[in-house]
Amino acid sequence: MAEQPAAGFGELLRQLRAEALLTQEELAEAAGLSVRSVSDLERGINRTARKDTAVLLAGALNLAEPARSSFLAAALGRIQAARVLAAEPGQAPGEPLTSGGGVHGFVPALTSFVGRGRAVSDVAALLDRDRLVTVTGPGGAGKTRLAGEVARQVAGRFADGVWLAELGSVRDPALVPAVVAAALGVREQPGTPAADALGRVLARRQLLLVLDNCEHVAGAAAELCAGLLLGCDDVRVLGTSREPLRVAGEARYRLGPLTLPGPDELAEAAGAEAVVLFADRARSADARFALDGQTGPAVARIVARLDGMPLAIELAAARVEALGVAQLLDRLDDRFALLAGTDRLAVGRHRSLAATVEWSYRLLDEHQRRVFRAVSVFPGPFTLAAAEAVAGEGAEPAVMHLVDCSLISPPRANPDGRSRYVMLETLRAYGAQLLAEAGERGEAEAALAGYTLGIAETAAAGLQTSTGEMAAARWLDAEDATVQQALAWAMAHNSAIGLRLGAALAPWWFLRGRLAGQYPVLGEAVAHAVPGGDGWCAAQFWLGTAAMLFSADLAGALGHFTAVRDFIGDRGPSRALADCLASRSVTLSALGRLAEAVDDGRRALAVARELGYPAGEALALERLSIAAYYSGDLDGSVRLARQAEQITAEIPGWLARNCISFLAEVLDVSGNLAAAEHVCAAGLARSRDVGDLRNLAALLMRMAMLEMRSGSTAGATAHLREALQISAGTGSRLGLANGLACCGYLCAATERWAEAVTVWAASAALLPYEGSATAPASVRRRQELLLEARQALGPARTRAAEDRGAAMSWATAAEYALLLTAPAPGPLAAATGTGLGRLSARERELVTLVAQGRTDTQIAAQLFISVRTVRSHLDRIRDKTGCRRRTDLTRLALSAGLV
Numbered sequence: 053m054a055e056q057p058a059a060g061f062g063e064l065l066r067q068l069r070a071e072a073l074l075t076q077e078e079l080a081e082a083a084g085l086s087v088r089s090v091s092d093l094e095r096g097i098n099r100t101a102r103k104d105t106a107v108l109l110a111g112a113l114n115l116a117e118p119a120r121s122s123f124l125a126a127a128l129g130r131i132q133a134a135r136v137l138a139a140e141p142g143q144a145p146g147e148p149l150t151s152g153g154g155v156h157g158f159v160p161a162l163t164s165f166v167g168r169g170r171a172v173s174d175v176a177a178l179l180d181r182d183r184l185v186t187v188t189g190p191g192g193a194g195k196t197r198l199a200g201e202v203a204r205q206v207a208g209r210f211a212d213g214v215w216l217a218e219l220g221s222v223r224d225p226a227l228v229p230a231v232v233a234a235a236l237g238v239r240e241q242p243g244t245p246a247a248d249a250l251g252r253v254l255a256r257r258q259l260l261l262v263l264d265n266c267e268h269v270a271g272a273a274a275e276l277c278a279g280l281l282l283g284c285d286d287v288r289v290l291g292t293s294r295e296p297l298r299v300a301g302e303a304r305y306r307l308g309p310l311t312l313p314g315p316d317e318l319a320e321a322a323g324a325e326a327v328v329l330f331a332d333r334a335r336s337a338d339a340r341f342a343l344d345g346q347t348g349p350a351v352a353r354i355v356a357r358l359d360g361m362p363l364a365i366e367l368a369a370a371r372v373e374a375l376g377v378a379q380l381l382d383r384l385d386d387r388f389a390l391l392a393g394t395d396r397l398a399v400g401r402h403r404s405l406a407a408t409v410e411w412s413y414r415l416l417d418e419h420q421r422r423v424f425r426a427v428s429v430f431p432g433p434f435t436l437a438a439a440e441a442v443a444g445e446g447a448e449p450a451v452m453h454l455v456d457c458s459l460i461s462p463p464r465a466n467p468d469g470r471s472r473y474v475m476l477e478t479l480r481a482y483g484a485q486l487l488a489e490a491g492e493r494g495e496a497e498a499a500l501a502g503y504t505l506g507i508a509e510t511a512a513a514g515l516q517t518s519t520g521e522m523a524a525a526r527w528l529d530a531e532d533a534t535v536q537q538a539l540a541w542a543m544a545h546n547s548a549i550g551l552r553l554g555a556a557l558a559p560w561w562f563l564r565g566r567l568a569g570q571y572p573v574l575g576e577a578v579a580h581a582v583p584g585g586d587g588w589c590a591a592q593f594w595l596g597t598a599a600m601l602f603s604a605d606l607a608g609a610l611g612h613f614t615a616v617r618d619f620i621g622d623r624g625p626s627r628a629l630a631d632c633l634a635s636r637s638v639t640l641s642a643l644g645r646l647a648e649a650v651d652d653g654r655r656a657l658a659v660a661r662e663l664g665y666p667a668g669e670a671l672a673l674e675r676l677s678i679a680a681y682y683s684g685d686l687d688g689s690v691r692l693a694r695q696a697e698q699i700t701a702e703i704p705g706w707l708a709r710n711c712i713s714f715l716a717e718v719l720d721v722s723g724n725l726a727a728a729e730h731v732c733a734a735g736l737a738r739s740r741d742v743g744d745l746r747n748l749a750a751l752l753m754r755m756a757m758l759e760m761r762s763g764s765t766a767g768a769t770a771h772l773r774e775a776l777q778i779s780a781g782t783g784s785r786l787g788l789a790n791g792l793a794c795c796g797y798l799c800a801a802t803e804r805w806a807e808a809v810t811v812w813a814a815s816a817a818l819l820p821y822e823g824s825a826t827a828p829a830s831v832r833r834r835q836e837l838l839l840e841a842r843q844a845l846g847p848a849r850t851r852a853a854e855d856r857g858a859a860m861s862w863a864t865a866a867e868y869a870l871l872l873t874a875p876a877p878g879p880l881a882a883a884t885g886t887g888l889g890r891l892s893a894r895e896r897e898l899v900t901l902v903a904q905g906r907t908d909t910q911i912a913a914q915l916f917i918s919v920r921t922v923r924s925h926l927d928r929i930r931d932k933t934g935c936r937r938r939t940d941l942t943r944l945a946l947s948a949g950l951v
Contacts, residue, residue, distance in 0.1 A: 061126050062096040068113050068123075069094075073741060082112035084465030101127040107160055108465060124160070155203050157216030157235055157262075164332055166362075167310050167325030168198055175202045175305050179260065179288055180209075182303035183281055186266075186291040189307035192363030192478050195292035196264050198307060202290065203262055210288075211936045212259035220265035220477035221431030221533055224540060225272035230569075232263070232276065239783040240569020242603060247276055251283045252863065255907065256939035258286040265477055266293035274299045285908040285923070286938055309360025313352045322348060326355035326365060333369035341372055350377040357381075363478055367412055370458035409482050412457055416450075421486075423450035424459060428483025429496040432533030433464075433472035441503035442496050468526035497541050501549055504538035507531055508556035515559040516667070521705035522742050528560045543573065547580040551587040558594035563706060565745035565782030568602035571595060584619040589628035592616045596635055600642075601746065604786040604819055610639045630659040630668035637675040641682045649679040666701035673699075674711050677718065684828040686722040693718050697731075709735055709747040716754050720761075721829045729758050749778040749787050753794045760801045768798055773873035780866050788866055789819035795869045797837070805841040806853045807872055812838070813857025814865040856951075863905065864942070864951060871943045888948050890932045896950065898925050902938055903945035 069079050069090075076094070080087045085108060092098045101109070106127035115123055175198065178185045187195045203214040217235035222228055229246035233239075238253045240246055254261075261280070266273040274297040277289050281301065291297060296304050310325035322328070322343055330351050334341040343351065354377070358364040371380055413421060426443035427434065440447045451473065454460040459479055463471035475483070487493045507527065514524030528535065535557065542550035554570070554577045561567040574591050581588040596612030599605040616632040623629075633656035640649035653676040660668030677692035693715040697708075712735035719728035732755050739748035752775035759768035772794055779787030792815035799808035812834065842850045860868065891899065901911045908926070912919045935941045945951045 061100065062094045064123075064126060065090075065109065066094045068115070072113050074112075079109070079112055081469050082465060082467055083108040084471060085109070103128060110160070112465065112467065114467065153207060153211060153213040155200075155207050155214045155216075157218070158200050158203060158214075161197070161200065163336070165197065165201055166329040166332060168194065168201065171198055171305075171307060172201050172205060175199075175290070176206050178303045178305060179206055179290060182301065183287075184277055184289045184291070184297070184299060184301055185303045185305060186293055186297050187305045187307050188293055188296055190294060190361070192361050193307050193309070194362040195307055196477075197362070199262050199264060199290055199292050203260065206260065210259045211940075212257045214260040214262060216262045216264060218264050219269055219273065220480070221537070222269055223431070223537065225269040227540070228269050228272040229276055232261070236261075237781060239565060239781060241783045242568055242571040242598070247279055250276075251279055252905075254280060254284040254287050255905065256863075256867075256937060256942060257284070258937045259288075261287060261289045263289060263291045266291050266297060267295055268481075270295060270297055273297055277302075282909060283907050285926075286936075310355075310362060310365075312356050312360045324352070324355070326358075326360040327351055329362060330355050330365050330369050333366050334372040337370050338373035347377045350381050354381050363476070364409075367409065367458055371412075409479065412459060413482075413486075415457070416453070419446070420450040420453055422492075423447045424454055425483050425487040425490060425492060426496050426499075427451070427454075427460070427473075427475060428480045428487055429493070429500050430475070430480075430534060431537045433466070433474050433530070434534065435470050435472050436463075438503060438534070439473070442499040466530045468523065468530045470527070470530065472530070498545075500534070501538040501542050501546065501553075504531070504535055505542075505549055505553055505556070508535065508553055512556040512559060515563070515706075516704050517702045518705045518708055519702065521563075525560060525563055525742060528557070529564075539573065543576060547577065548587075551577040551581045551591060555587045555590035555594070558590065559704065559706070562594065562597065562746070563742065563744055565778070565784070567594065567598045568783045571598045571603075574598075583615070586628070589616050589620065589632070593628070593631050593635065596632070596639070600635070600639055601786055602782070602784045604789070606639055606643055610636065610643070613639060625659045625662050627660075627663065627665050627668055630656050630663065630665060631671060633659065634668065634671040634675045637672070638678050641675070641679045644682075646679055646683050649682075650676065653679055666699050667703040667707055670696045670699040670703050670707055670711055674707075674714055677714060681718055681721075682828075686718065686829065689718045690715075690722055690724075705738070705742055706744055706747065709739055709744055709751075712738070713747050713750045713754065716751065716758075720754060720758055725758060725761055728754075732758060745778050745782050746784065746787070749775040749782070749784070749791075752778070753790060756794055757797065760797060765798065765802055768801075769873050770875075772798060773870065776866065776869050776873065785819055785862070788862065788869075789815050792818075792865060792869055793834075795872055796834070799872060800837045800841065803844075804872070805844045806849060808837065809841050809845070809850055809853035810857035810860075811865070811869060811872070813854040814860045814868070815857075817858040817860070818862060818865060856949075860951075861905065864903065864946070867939065867942050868946050871946050874943075888933065888944065891929060895925060895929050895932075898922065899929060899941050899945050900950040902926070903942040903951045 069076070072079075074082070076090045077087050079085075080090045083090075083105075085105065089098075089105065090109075093101055103124070106124045109127070110123050113123075175185060175187060179202070187198060189195055200216075203216070207214045215236050217232040219228060219231060222231050229250055230240060233246045233250045236250070236253070238246075238250050241249050263273055263277070270293060273291065273293075277291070277297060278299050280287055280289065281299070296302060310329060312326050313324040322331075327343070327348070331341070331343045334351075341347075354368060355365055358368060368380060375383065413424065416424060423439070423443040426447075427439050429442055430438065436448060436451060439451050443450070451460065455462055455473070459475070461474040461476065463473050465471050484493075487496060511524040511528050514520030514527075535553075539550065539553050539557070542553055554574045558567065558570070558574065561570045574595050578588060578591045578595065581591070592612045592615055596609040599612065600609035613632045613636040616628060617636065620626060620629055633652045637649045637653035637656060640646070640652065653672055657669060657672035657676065660666075660672055673692050673696035677689045677696060680686075680689040680692060693711065696711040697715045699711075712731055716728050716732035716735060719725075719731060732751055735747065735751045736755060738744075739751055752771045756768040756772040756775065759765070759771065772791065776788070776791040776795075779791050792811045796808045796812040796815070799805070799811065845853065857865070888896075897915070898911060901914065906914070908919050908922045912922045915922070929941070930936055933941075933944060935944050942951075
């Protein structure tokens with residue numbers, strides 16, 4: 053019996069690895085472990101794992117809470133491994149806020165949490181009372197760690213969990229809303245401020261948002277919080293900052309030092325929080341360290357001199373092995389005396405922390421100091437190669453020494469197989485100040501931009517091949533923070549580098565569903581470039597792709613592609629010309645200009661073949677296949693699509709999956725269902741493997757249509773729901789419109805005629821162009837079903853359903869489609885049947901207004917009542933219906949036909 057949990061862990065690890073599609077060798081490489089270690093755990097030779105090994109494995113497997121915590125407990129033999137399999141899986145790429153409750157974005161703590169029990173309780177109580185709580189205190193006080201502990205304690209109060217947005221690496225205050233939106237998975241939308249997009253999503257959520265390290269962007273953070281508090285009534289914010297945000301309604305909690313021993317209690321100091329922390333960290337640095345009658349009083353004096361500040365204590369404890377407690381105390385005393393009266397980091401406890409950091413810095417030789425200053429330019433984790441790129445050759449020994457001195461955290465293995473170092477934010481800020489004082493900041497930032505450009509262009513080359521695509525995408529995923537900072541610097545200081553960076557990163561943005569949000573950046577880069585150059589042509593191609601596939605702005609897309617043709621069309625054959633002619637072809641097809649589409653497609657094919665350019669040939673064939681499809685020539689479309697799909701030379705993975713996706717569609721519509729299902733399944737597997745969100749959504753919709761034809765409405769519903777969630781997450785209006793159209797077919801297949809008419813009306817009203825839905829075969833099929841629906845409903849009910857759909861906003865239509873594709877009836881359906889009947893007329897009116905997107909303040913103004921009264925009504929509505937989120941209330945209103 054005692055061996056069961058351990059044996060179960062081996063099976064658990066094997067199953068999770070298989071689900072992640074990793075071999076033992078790949079898992080070992082991603083976790084930074086030996087293959088033997090993984091093999092021994094899976095075979096049960098090692099019944100349990102060490103904590104650090106378990107943490108590395110959890111990271112490599114990309115486990116999210118609560119599965120991560122359960123996995124770690126199972127690895128240590130504390131719980132049955134089977135409990136992990138019952139835990140909720142991690143968040144799918146591109147699905148904003150769909151992971152439900154729990155905590156998101158917090159790194160698992162690898163050290164013990166000492167003291168602060170009262171602080172955790174106090175902050176949790178404030179969050180119960182106030183919607184904005186800011187934990188203030190000097191750098192190194194432990195604000196971030198405290199916020200993480202509070203988050204874990206209160207996560208159960210929030211239906212959508214607790215989400216961390218780290219602001220420490222944000223240099224430009226204007227980027228705060230975008231950084232927060234990215235942390236929550238809210239995709240940028242062209243022409244829409246990030247704060248507005250974030251507010252629209254969070255208005256229908258019940259969650260706690262943790263904004264960490266706000267002090268250097270306090271104004272922007274305060275403005276964002278004020279907007280969210282006004283427009284998102286069920287969102288609460290926990291901030292950490294060195295100063296209050298000074299927003300109306302803010303509750304402030306000053307985080308003091310750890311408890312210290314009194315001056316007369318030095319010999320009995322072991323119970324004081326600051327001493328416990330020092331002893332714990334000192335034992336990590338020197339296993340022989342013990343707190344006894346000799347060391348105890350000295351440690352008590354050290355932590356008192358450091359004002360009980362956790363970071364200062366940890367830095368000092370790291371030197372115990374090298375100096376011993378007595379020398380440590382002597383040197384610390386000297387440093388405090390030396391730095392008294394300086395103004396490096398302000399007054400009070402800031403001086404105490406500055407003394408410790410300054411002391412650690414002064415122990416370095418000049419070369420090590422220069423490297424420390426240089427690597428502070430990184431906004432996030434960095435590799436050793438990156439450190440050498442900004443700090444110069446010979447930086448490796450200095451980096452190793454900085455790790456030993458606890459000025460840089462030890463490297464951790466990342467999913468791309470590279471190990472990266474991290475500098476704590478307080479130390480990064482200190483180093484950045486020294487970097488500026490030394491006049492080295494400009495040189496370091498320029499070096500970082502140059503290094504990042506090399507990464508981006510190397511990765512871009514990998515993204516042009518199916519075999520190198522996954523590794524290249526994971527590399528850029530891991531460098532995201534650095535890439536964004538380098539791009540922002542380049543756009544401000546070197547537009548040529550900015551254009552090259554944007555053009556190199558565009559395929560990755562496309563793959564990850566972020567291209568629409570980067571449209572303004574690419575547009576700015578193009579505006580400052582000389583027309584006709586390689587970077588300009590590439591940027592125009594991706595701008596047109598974003599306009600066509602995400603915003604469905606066909607006129608805008610055609611303008612971008614045509615600009616390239618007009619500037620380089622008379623220069624002779626080129627890859628850029630082939631790509632943009634092919635893209636003009638598909639845009640013209642969507643506009644109904646089929647003769648022009650065929651002409652451009654044929655010209656693109658001729659150029660690609662003349663150049664020996666397989667990717668251009670595949671793209672042109674696929675676009676000609678689309679033109680044939682729109683013209684009603686299904687046989688010709690299948691023939692051309694198969695030619696495109698059968699090109700075996702190395703072409704970009706996204707293009708290969710594009711060809712698969714369209715081939716599956718045309719095979720389906722032409723009646724070859726078995727072949728369509730085979731092709732579609734292969735495309736789905738490939739898209740999931742690499743995280744190609746756009747093609748994944750398109751193939752999920754196609755699989756849903758195929759399952760409907762075979763009578764499997766349950767499978768169709770699940771696939772369509774996932775596709776809708778991805779399209780919403782990537783901001784693809786075209787994807788959402790196609791999803792609504794597909795949802796109409798699903799409703800018709802299940803004889804929900806009113807719902808079918810409603811979603812089709814919403815799709816037509818929101819976006820008249822719907823891609824394949826405008827092809828003749830699809831038009832005929834829909835017309836037949838609409839006729840059947842009218843016969844089943846009658847004129848009045850049909851007209852009511854059409855009016856209902858035509859009145860829906862994008863958000864309401866998306867929620868309606870998700871409601872129609874929801875799993876088997878649960879608590880919400882029960883609330884619809886029972887709780888709704890218990891609502892008064894005024895309460896029903898409030899539910900309707902919430903579903904229409906009104907905030908509490910707007911509802912109060914419309915109904916001429918106070919905000920407090922609105923909230924009181926909503927609390928009673930939640931009690932009666934069980935609907936905690938505003939999204940739940942929207943679905944309740946949709947289910948009842950209130951909207």
